[in-house]
Amino acid sequence: MFLNVHSSYSLKYGTQSINQLIATARYLGIHQMVLTDINNSTGAVEFIRECYKQGVAKEADDIHKGNIPYQIKPVAGIEFRIGNRLLYVGVAKNREGMRELNSFLSSHNIDNIPLPEIPPAMENVYIIYPFQKSFNPILKANEYVGIRGKQLNLLYRHPLLAQKEKLLVWHPVTVGDKITYRLHEYLRAIELNTLLSKVSAEQKCDPDEFLIPEVELTQQFEQYPFIVQNTQKLINSCDLSAYFEDSAVPRSKNKFHYTKTGVEGDKKMLRRLAILGLKYRYGENNEEALKRLEKELRIIELKNFCAYFLITFDIIRYAMNKCGFYHVGRGSGANSIVAYCLRITDVDPIDLDLYFERFLHEKRTSPPDFDIDFSWDERETVQKYIFKRYPKWHVAFLGTMSTFKDRAVIREIGKVLGLPKGEIDSFTDPAKERENLLNATYQKLLAVHQYMKSMPNQRSIHAGGILISQHPITYYTALDMPPKGFPTVQWDMYESEAIGYEKFDILSQRGIGHIREAVQLIKKNKDKDIDIHDFRNFKKDQKLNGILKEGQPIGCFYIESPAMRQLLKKLKCDNYLTLVAASSIIRPGVASSGMMKSYIERYHAPDKVVYLCEVMKEQLNETYGVMVYQEDVIKVCHYFAGLDLADADILRKAMSGKYRSKLAFDELVNKFFASARNEGHSEELITEVWRQISSFAGYSFSKAHSASFAVESYQSLYLKTYYPMEFMVAVLNNYGGFYSRWVYVHELQKTGARVHLPCVNHSDEVVNIKGEDAYLGFIAIQGLEEKIIKKIPQERAANGLYRNLEDFVKRTCISLEQAIILIRLGALRFTGKDRKTLLWDVHNYLGFKQKKVNHAELFKLSYKTYKLPALADSELENAYTELELLGYPLNYKMFDFLKTSYRGDVMAADMHQYLGKTVRMVGNYVCEKTVHTIKHTKMWFGTFLDVRGDFFDTTHFPNTTPMYPFKGKGCYLILGKVVEDFGFQSIEVLKFAKLDIQMNPVAIN
Structure with a gap:
């Protein structure tokens, strides 16, 4: 009888979870409900499944006692809105109806087309329009009008009475009670980014939109019994029982087979590929490996998992053979010798005594998956291949659902209450938690958050999960189109598993980029x-x-x-x-x-x-x-x-x-x-x-x-050990790893490479290396525009080296501001002129407004030149410029900025000689890590480089750190005790201070 029920999947609108709705309905004796969330079908299959599950007796004893739970008939659909305006509600007659609704919504989401005022024809869908006083449409066979009990007085002499078989009971459900109605108001204010007091009636639901007993609802329509009969007839004609699987393990919804000949063809192909791979991995006649292979193939076939292996193999084959990509197969899939033989993974499960049962076994109820990592800049190519390889509506990204559990939501609640920013900031400061708990306003915020914290907040996209479906995915969900540009299902991995999908995890990491580019550079630089x-x-x-x-x-x-x-x-x-x-x-x-x-x-x-x-x-x-x-x-x-x-x-x-x-x-x-x-x-x-x-x-x-x-790790270590220059360049070009960029530049210098500042005649977008000369790339220069970063090497490749400043300015059409950045960093040093002279010159070329010329010069025009006096240039000034524009000085150590010449009594390499002794060291800050002790206090671990470029580590206990805190990058004087733990030396800090540095000569002048 309830045709328009919203769950909390109607984001920032509905307030009740699926289970709460079902529990309330059972308590009230309600027998039928239609879940119609706003512009989504996230909870549709979950709702159907839970209604059927709760209607099945769980214990044999229930039957003897006559306690067989009754079943709520679940029906599902979608409510369609533009902003706050309700257009219509679509109710699915059957499974095909859900597909039609989901496909309709998906098409508009994916193509970014506004929903129409009148929906297209859908054979297996009922369309319900909200009643309006002046509403008198010519309704199609599957179209109806829903009217609320409080609107019945408007029916007097209304033209719709001529189509009275089209009128339905309309009692929307959005909240649970008066408390959750208030919660609804908070949600609407957060969604609309406005004050709670400014949410208008049109922007929220009516206060009476909660479940009531069916008898009470029908009593509202006792003068119009035909409306109740129409409604009952419509619900009775709907049947979504096809979605319920009376089994602990749902049938797989993934693509059933990979080969054209079906399941048997998949078995033969997987066996053939596995045997070929076995010879590649283990050589001829390895009985132990063959025995393990046969055991795994039996279970894979038993669990109908052949297609999953073959589809993964196809993805790997495309990446390796067609694109030349490098990948890493990891996770529990590496327990499989079949995966090892198919080159999905590079881990030998026999060598490591890995159990296949960790990945797949006969009793496993949840589907496993492979985690396949590609380089960060190659993953999208693989994803595009998958979406191109399989038909539309049969492939989609897995979604995620974030909730309000993050305490940052307290900030949102504070904003809608109109609290001042300073007060909100104090409420979100962990250090003031104890003090805040005594504050009445904060207690109010916490109370709201307590109701809100487990509710869905927003849909997003999974890190790398992709679903490939046998039947159109729109049988189970509508699709969104996030900014990433791939269709995405409206539920997360848990619902995916419950429905019966195994995901394909196509992930990325920068470590693979390091390896891939290092191999390419070694080929180019060392052949x-x-x-x-x-x-x-x-x-x-x-x-x-x-x-x-x-x-x-x-x-x-x-x-x-x-x-x-x-x-x-x-x-x-x-x-x-x-x-x-x-x-x-x-x-x-x-x-x-x-x-x-x-x-x-x-x-x-x-x-x-x-x-x-x-x-x-x-x-x-x-x-x-x-x-x-x-x-x-x-x-x-x-x-x-x-x-x-x-x-x-x-x-x-x-x-x-x-x-x-x-x-x-x-x-x-x-x-x-x-x-x-x-x-x-x-x-x-x-x-x-x-x-x-x-x-x-x-x-x-x-x-x-x-x-x-x-x-x-071993692959990276091999490259770093035997080809350290190329490897460190690859690390820099793939945006480093754990440490800041300057640490990797420092490591590159330690390899013996001559590292040069960017140069317009030698540098590319990223770091390049030729022989032992490495030039930093333009991409790392702060403030340099992307078009200039690309233009400089492209123009040089097309028309040769730049001859002088004038030639560079004309060929690149660079602006004065951008040219100044390059000159200050020394990127035009090939001219033989110092930086300050070049700055004078560039103002001569670009320091006045010129009309842009969009064609090549017919005659070469020269500019007047002036003889300038010698301009002072200092190494310290240049180092400050590098610090500003690169984030670090290249050839001027951080230690050289110090006012003092003192570099510590002990070097990192000699710490083992001072065990148990208190020493003074000077270190260049690399990084720090904060940890919480069992006593709920904080302590820190620091990492530093000494003047020789060697690492050493420090421990800062809670009793010392507040007096001697970290103050960002720079050099520190460290007083502490040398301790050793299993051969590893570190410093337990007693005193700690950042050292003063020399002023920038430019600032002094």
């Missing part, structure tokens, strides 16, 4: 071809492992951060397996739980490790009895407790918080204990093993994921 996939030899290279052990892999993916460098030194990491472990234990959860410290201790004293039992020793010997990976949880559950691998993975997933059924989880826990007892273990031992599993599982990280990271 050498690098097989960057020759990982088997990389991991055996003693030179690479030696650099790992030293903990100085600046620029290398995932292993260059201060925390990772420290960990590598503490572990004296000199091999692949240790790096895999380090990639896992560096994660915040593992580190904060104390497991990282425990692992390091056991790593250095393996003979002293006491294992709980022989099984635990056998399974965790590689990690010294510490469960480092998710796979360790699976191993212990399987080999210690006797669970099969499928149940072991389900239990692992459940403990990570990704399992929704507490009842099913409790059954698995009981099964673990019962099975472990059957294995003959004591109750005390079982309890302790379970304690360790349950305390770790939530922090655990996939070994396959760590292994993928470690492979990429």
Whole structure:
């Protein structure tokens, strides 16, 4: 009877979740509802599914007691609006009707066309217009008019009575009660970016738009019973039961097959490709690999996952063969030997003892997916290929749904209440939390936020998830067109999984860009071809492992951060397996739980490790009895407790918080204990093993994921070790990594490269290198316009080197302001003139208004020249200019800015000689990290370079830092105690001060 129900997916309008709506309807005894959210169908399938699920008896005992829950009949549609103006509501008769509605809305979203006043013909859709006093249309067969109870008095002698079969009961539902109506008003004010008091009646719903008992609703229309009958007849004719799947595992909605011959063709093709790949990866007659391959293929076929593998293979093949792109396949997909053989991943699951069950097994209910990384500037090409490869409406990006949980929403609530900015700022300052809790206004803001925090706020686009559907996706959702430019579904990955879609994650990272460009530069600069996939030899290279052990892999993916460098030194990491472990234990959860410290201790004293039992020793010997990976949880559950691998993975997933059924989880826990007892273990031992599993599982990280990271780290490390100049140029051109740009320029200089300031006759948009000469690119110059950045190298390539300043100005049509930037930075030094002389000259050319000439000169015109006196130029002044325009001085160290010549008593390389002693050091600030202690105080970790260019690290405890704070980039005098932790030296800071610098000569003058 309720034809126009809004959920909270009517963003910043509706106030109730799907479950709240259903719960309220059941409480009121309502039997039918039509969910019609505004310009979206985000919650349609969820609504249908939940209505049917709640109508099914959960326990056999319910049937005996007669407590069989009744079923609310779910119907869905879409309410169409332009701004605040309601146009009409579309109600789907059936599944085809939902597709028609979704396709209609999608077309307008994608093509950015306003919705029409009258919708097009839709065979399986009812269209309902809102009643108006002067409304008298000629209605089509599927068109109706909805009238509210309070509008019935307007029906007297109304022309619509001549079409009385077209009149329907109209009772919109938007809020739950008076409290949530107030919440609705806040939401509207936030949406409209106005004060709460300025939201007009037309911009919000009526206060009575909440669910009421069906009897009460029909009583409003007792003088017009035909309206109730019309409404009932319409709802009775709708049937969306096709959307409900009475199964815990929904049928896959992905493309069913890749080959034209269907499922059997997919099986044959996948097997053929896997066998070919097996020979490439393992050579001939590797029985162990073949056995593993056959086992995986059986499960892949059983779970109808062949097409998923083949579509992923097709994407990889296109990227590698057609585009020459480099990729990294990571995540749990790296547990698969089939993926390894298809070159989806580069991780050998046999070498690392990775379980396929971590990725896919017979009992898995949620679909797994591959994470495929491409370079940041190549991913879009791959995405475009996918959208071109598959038909319209069959491919779309996955959406995301952000909520109001972010405390920044308090700022929005404060704004709509009209609070002054200063007061709002104080309410969002974490340091004033305790004080604010005593403030009545702040308490009001918190109360509103409490109601709002779990509500959907806005739809967006997933980082890289793409859906490829067998049937049009518009059966399940309308599509948006975000700024990214690809059609996007209106729900997130959780709803996608519930419906039955497996996503294809096409992601990006800059580390891949470093590797790709370094290989290209090595070919160009040294004429050498690098097989960057020759990982088997990389991991055996003693030179690479030696650099790992030293903990100085600046620029290398995932292993260059201060925390990772420290960990590598503490572990004296000199091999692949240790790096895999380090990639896992560096994660915040593992580190904060104390497991990282425990692992390091056991790593250095393996003979002293006491294992709980022989099984635990056998399974965790590689990690010294510490469960480092998710796979360790699976191993212990399987080999210690006797669970099969499928149940072991389900239990692992459940403990990570990704399992929704507490009842099913409790059954698995009981099964673990019962099975472990059957294995003959004591109750005390079982309890302790379970304690360790349950305390770790939530922090655990996939070994396959760590292994993928470690492979990429080794590839970066290989390039940096043997081709350091080209590698560091590639890092700079892909916008660095963990550190600021100047750190990578410093590393490039350390390789022996001669790094030059930008030059109009040698530089390109980005850094280039020829031999040992590297020229910084124009793109890094602050204030330089993009058109000039592109124009300078393009014009030089087309017409040769610039001959002088006059020639440069004429050929580039540069403005005075842009020319000054280049001259100040020395980019026209090829002229042989100093910067100040060039500044005089450029004003001679451009310092007065000229009429622009749009054609080439017939005769060369010369300008008058003047003989200038010698102009003073200082190295310090130039360094300040570089600091201003590049963000760092190139050939003038930060230490040289200091007023003092003191550079510290101790250098970083000598710290090991001063253990336990208090020393004074001078360091150039690199970065800092803030952490919160268990006592809810803050402490800091700093990273610095000494005057020789070596890194050292500092620890700033809560009791010292407030007196001696960080003050941004520059050089600091550090007084502290040298301490050592597993061979890694650092400074515990006692006093800390930023040193004064010399004034810029320009400022003095």
